[in-house]
Amino acid sequence: MTPKVWLARETRAVAGGLRLAALYGVLEGLLIIAQAGLIAWLVHQVIMREQMLASLAMPAGLLFLVVLLRPVFQILRARTAIAAAATVQGRVRERLLGRAEALGPTGLATRDTGELASQLTDQVNALEGYYARYLPQMTVATLVPLAIVIAAFTQDWIAAGFLLLSAPLIPLFMALVGMGAERLNRDQFEALGRLSGQFLDCVRGLTTLQLFGRIPGATRGIIAGSDEYRERSMRVLRVAFLSSAVLEFFASVAIAVVAIYVGFGLLGYIEYGPASALTLFSGLFVLLLAPEFFQPLRTLAQHYHDRATALGAAELLADFESEDVAVSNATQTLAHNAPTLTAESVELARPGRGTVLRVPSLTATAGERVLIEGPSGSGKTTLLLALAGMLQPSTGHIVRALPDTRIGWLGAPAFLASASLRENIGLGDPTAEAPAIEAAARRAGVSDFADQLPDGLDTHVGERGLGLSGGQAQRVALARAFVSPASLILLDEPTAALDAETETFVIRGLAELAAEGRIILIASHDTALRSIAERRYVIRDGVLERVTHA
Template identity: 40%
Template sequence: MSETDAPPRVSSKPVDPRLLKYASASRGFFVAIAAIAAAQTAVIVAFAWLLTHAITGAIDGMPRAELAGMLGALAITVALRAVLLWAREAVAARAAARVQGQLRARLVEAIGVLGPEWLGVRNTAALAVTAGRGLEALEAYFGRYLPQLVQTVVATPLIVAVMWWQDWISGLTVLLTLPLIPIFMVLIGLATRSVQHRQWRTLQRLASRFADTVQGLSTLKVFGRQHRAAASIERVTGEYRRETMRVLRVSFLSGFALEFLASIAVAIVAVSIGFRLIDGPLTLAVGLFVLLLAPEAYLPLRQVGVQFHAASEGVAATDDVFDVLDAARAAGDPPAGARAPSAQRPAAPDSLLILDGVRVRRGDRMLPPVDLAAAPGSVTLIEGPSGAGKSSLFAALRGAATFDGDASWGGADLRAFAPSAWLAWAGQRPGLLTGSIADNVTLGDPAPDPATVRRALDLACAGSLDPAEELGVQGAGLSGGQAQRVAVARAFYRHLRGGAPVIALDEPSSALDPETERRLWHGIRRLADEGAAVLLISHRTSARAIADQIVRLESSEVLA
């Protein structure tokens, strides 16, 4: 079962405690919202008391001056309630923005901790939807659901207590009927959470399908399969539409059910008060005061059920984010005696890279052992037929695959260091981003150097490209060969800036003509002569001219 098809996990907790752990901004938010909720409750009780005394006073012939003062106080409570509502929304909006930023930052950090190997088996489009639209839905979660939940926890007990103090029969009636709303809310919420999770998974699947189709559109066009891909997207879109309508139906049904229960409960309180007013044991002032408070006792619970639907998409997204953060937390706790990966450079640039019996794991396969020693100033050419494990070896070096055996740089175990601390890499896919060519070459450099950018482009045979040229998605605007050379220039730039003593290039000339390839080999040789340790994968026999040593892998040695 794929990740997007996994059955939804229904949480029984109104608020996931991991929110407080991973987003520190949420802690102050709860304190502020609780204070505002307490103030709102006091205003609600004051409004009911003032309105009751204004009505009974008007009936009893209260002097106009005193009645005007009572109405003025009522106006003040109305204005104060409006100010508190504005303050709650402002606090919620600010907290939502801060929590979104914190969770996005933690998500990026977590993916960095989990590494390329973890990311390589995940649906990146689904992760993008989670980090984008999913976390944007936290605005409804923080702006509506959580404030209403806190309001319920604070206001409902206080209002019931005031009602009990004034009229214990009405208080007991509310206390007995109030649990009906949470019971039905939980039952409906379970169904809503399940439906919402299916809708969320369908949206992730739609995003993945669309991203894959756009990326492979040229191939689909060549083989005449673009219409089938469009039909597939249309089918998933139809599923998403049906899931969305199902969510809306459940939302409207639950809203009706909660409103109906609350109305019946308030009616019971009203009928009880009416009979006792007729019989005489209850005064009009107490009965009216309690009757005004009764709807307010049920309102927070009703609103929690209603706002839960608006926040359910954000809840589903945070579940996915928390799963990633939990996985990173577990992966970031090394066993006793082990060292956590360090971002610092493991050794001096003139150190030796040694692989001794390195066997890469790829799924259920174990590749044959590889032995090599790459010294600064040398070019090590790795040859072999397709499927022999050449790219898998590079994947292990950059942390995208696990391996057995010993791998060291300057005598230090490579597993103890982040690949970015010692390796500059350019793969078969350029991996360019939206932005200028210079931005792509200097990726990760907080203080780019234009002169080094120009030299890296020249060494990669891309000197004719304008570093200021803007590229589209995935490097749109460049040919395949140009994009490949920009990716190679990025690896060169990282080395030239002192960030990586080792350069690993996977088929850097596959899209180049012979003359450009010859110039590229010349640039690689120059970097090696200046002290770089270069690992090169190439099917081109011309690469042998610049190699100091050749390591050959055979596909027949791959073990199942």
């Protein structure tokens, strides 16, 4: 899908609001014509007909009313257009998040997190100017100058002709500038995405960079990325300033020509056509309309940069939306009986690695603790992702017969959001009440260290569990599993790098979860977990095999 088609598709969803915003702009333009006519008429009456100001109270009051109404229509137009733009941005963000969810961790593995964040923020924000300013102004820049030309034509067709002859120069130059501006904006967004990802990676790996003495090199990399973004931004600004200067030049020349014509016509130096019939009213009326004729075109030229920016963003957003989502070979049904999980003749592949694991058969039933063993890199995590529905098998079928569509996950290191301990535990079930969360915290041993904190479970922890040890973070994740209603719990190396006490808590917690009738499926090479497993599988030479002996 081309960027123009993509933008047009989004326009259809808010066409009514954009038309209303354009209508307000056109009404404001008609008020400008009325304002110029009233001013010219009042000046003509006072100077040429020597009327007293007191006798012109009603026309003056009408002029005052017109002046007051103009900002009213400006405000209405801005509010309506901004609301339409916000609707588009909300729709696009919702679709992008849906696409990211559909792609899953494996589909997004090749994308930089900072780049993805840039798409959801900067590139979506770049659409605002196109819908809030450029599209309504397109209608205004077409109808208002036309109305002004018609009004000028009623007074002097030569002056109106000057305006008509100069008008096409502005859209022509805008089109020429837009060809290069679109490419420059696309390059700028790409540079911003790379810089965002680079900076995020440096922040995440700051401890490692410091220990290996790579801070100066990382700093130079960020400086180089910033310089690249600055240079690309300056290229965009150069095009914008150059186009504005040229457009102002054409508009100024055209206004000057009209002013010279009216001046010489009023002085009697021009006798061709209607020039000899010019009056103070008609001449002043045309002179007041001349700048207003070019104002909508000038504004459109300013907002034309918004169009180029939106086209550059739309190209990248359309590419992300067009990424293929693998068709799932897994089925999930709501089971009224005990939950079961089966996989038959499954092959799993990862991008750039080909087939990494073959699963002839795997079965797990309610209350079972199933252990999947294998060396690092053998495909244990890949299998868990497939069983969770986040990686689609190349062949075969996975069937999840569960009473609840939710699936529990406990990995190492455990994921913790920048929130309180209570909120992190509540991620397992957003509807859980405080007593359920507190009970889960006690069962997982979170209360043992939370009670020593000033705010208890309301203590805020940083992103990725900053402020907690690895064992404490794992206990919080275990509490999340306790509070979750999920009947299938997947665990990826749940005891990795844990002390003996925390490992005991985790193993005991797994037994309690299994006792509740849940399926517990563990991927680990920790031999201590063999003692609690009712069913064991091992990965050998890329094939999952059932272990039938102790």
